[in-house]
Amino acid sequence: MKIKNNKRKICFVITAGNHYSRSKLILRALQSHRAVDLQLVVGASALLPNYGDVLSELAGDGFVCHAKIVMTLEGGNLVAMAKTAGIGITEFATVFDNLKPDIVVVRGDRYEVLSAAVAAAYLNIPIAHIEGGDVTGTIDESVRHAVTKLAHIHFPTNEQSRRRIIRMGENPRYVFNVGCPGLEFIAKNNYVVSNELVNRLGVGDIVDINKPYLVVMQHSVTSEVGLNGRNVKETLLAVAKLNIPAIWFWPNVDAGTDEISKEIRVFREHQHSKDIRFLKYLPTEQFVGLLKKCSCLIGNSSVGIKESSWLGVPVVNIGTRQQGRMKADNVITVSYDRKKIASAARKQIARGPYKRSGIYFKKNTSQRIVDILSSIELYVQKKFHA
Numbered sequence: 001m002k003i004k005n006n007k008r009k010i011c012f013v014i015t016a017g018n019h020y021s022r023s024k025l026i027l028r029a030l031q032s033h034r035a036v037d038l039q040l041v042v043g044a045s046a047l048l049p050n051y052g053d054v055l056s057e058l059a060g061d062g063f064v065c066h067a068k069i070v071m072t073l074e075g076g077n078l079v080a081m082a083k084t085a086g087i088g089i090t091e092f093a094t095v096f097d098n099l100k101p102d103i104v105v106v107r108g109d110r111y112e113v114l115s116a117a118v119a120a121a122y123l124n125i126p127i128a129h130i131e132g133g134d135v136t137g138t139i140d141e142s143v144r145h146a147v148t149k150l151a152h153i154h155f156p157t158n159e160q161s162r163r164r165i166i167r168m169g170e171n172p173r174y175v176f177n178v179g180c181p182g183l184e185f186i187a188k189n190n191y192v193v194s195n196e197l198v199n200r201l202g203v204g205d206i207v208d209i210n211k212p213y214l215v216v217m218q219h220s221v222t223s224e225v226g227l228n229g230r231n232v233k234e235t236l237l238a239v240a241k242l243n244i245p246a247i248w249f250w251p252n253v254d255a256g257t258d259e260i261s262k263e264i265r266v267f268r269e270h271q272h273s274k275d276i277r278f279l280k281y282l283p284t285e286q287f288v289g290l291l292k293k294c295s296c297l298i299g300n301s302s303v304g305i306k307e308s309s310w311l312g313v314p315v316v317n318i319g320t321r322q323q324g325r326m327k328a329d330n331v332i333t334v335s336y337d338r339k340k341i342a343s344a345a346r347k348q349i350a351r352g353p354y355k356r357s358g359i360y361f362k363k364n365t366s367q368r369i370v371d372i373l374s375s376i377e378l379y380v381q382k383k384f385h386a
Helices: 017-032 054-060 078-099 111-122 138-150 159-167 181-187 195-200 228-242 257-271 284-293 307-311 338-351 365-375
Strands: 008-014 036-043 067-069 103-107 127-130 153-155 214-217 246-249 276-279 296-299 315-318 331-334
Touching: 008 017, 008 078, 008 365, 017 036, 017 054, 017 103, 017 181, 017 284, 017 365, 036 054, 036 078, 036 365, 067 078, 078 111, 103 111, 111 127, 111 138, 127 138, 153 365, 181 307, 181 365, 195 276, 195 284, 214 228, 228 246, 228 257, 228 296, 228 338, 284 307, 296 338, 315 338, 331 338
Parallel strands: 008 036, 008 103, 036 067, 103 127, 127 153, 214 246, 214 296, 246 276, 296 315, 315 331
Antiparallel strands: none
């Protein structure tokens, strides 16, 4: 006799290393929930060794990967992004058809996430979207809102985004301001990082993190392809003039990434990047430990907007990638200009740590998400809610 499984099958999609780290508390709560059968699908850059070893992290934390999706085309250009998204739709459709989840959970605004959302939508699988409703630059802005219109359940990180989602025609009964899961992850732990680990990974000069240092994270802006190399050169020259050791993280896999990578390599070869260490990846717990000790974060990563707001880290936000996103007092935004970048960095370093901001933080974010996912009434056909 076949025993019927009444557990709700919740499929969580992980397409990048930071997706896993920011979602770890949610996954643990889902895994331990008696009424939930957790399915994990890992794909895109989360499978690329240059961007961390997510599969080993999952196994080490006691999670099982139910499917792997190889979908990322190299090239660092617009065509590679578009084709990767297309491949992803095909592969996610196959995986979802095999796993037959009751809900597919996606996070963020990258093109790989759009692939998963499109596949689930056409298979009539309800979609839950974490971190929708934000406003930013690049193609991520369009992707984020497209996923919102495909999704059935929404977990924005702040009140502005919640209201924005509702104005897009989503049912308020299915839109929940839960706060940012990544900030809850940081708030519940006290991570540290060692000199040995930082200087064992990556290339460049040895950096002593027991002394003042900078963290630099500058990704490509997909709507500025052809300009990303020139723009990152301004940051390279600014950081070099500050005469403070820096740990520079490699950019995401996006159109324009190769422009940035080339400029960094040229700079290292011809400018002798003294006191700068370049890393492609640092395990999440150690990255948090590195971030909270740094004198200033420079670049255009959302880490400067969200995680740094809670940690009080001074931030110099460069260019258009985060334009429109809600920012705390710890952020100074400047254009792609070496003098303005250096001036803002000096001001932030002299200012020192800021008071912790709660604009993206709420208590019990992960548990609230899991409580909703495990019990909310599901539906397939969406309607514009006026």
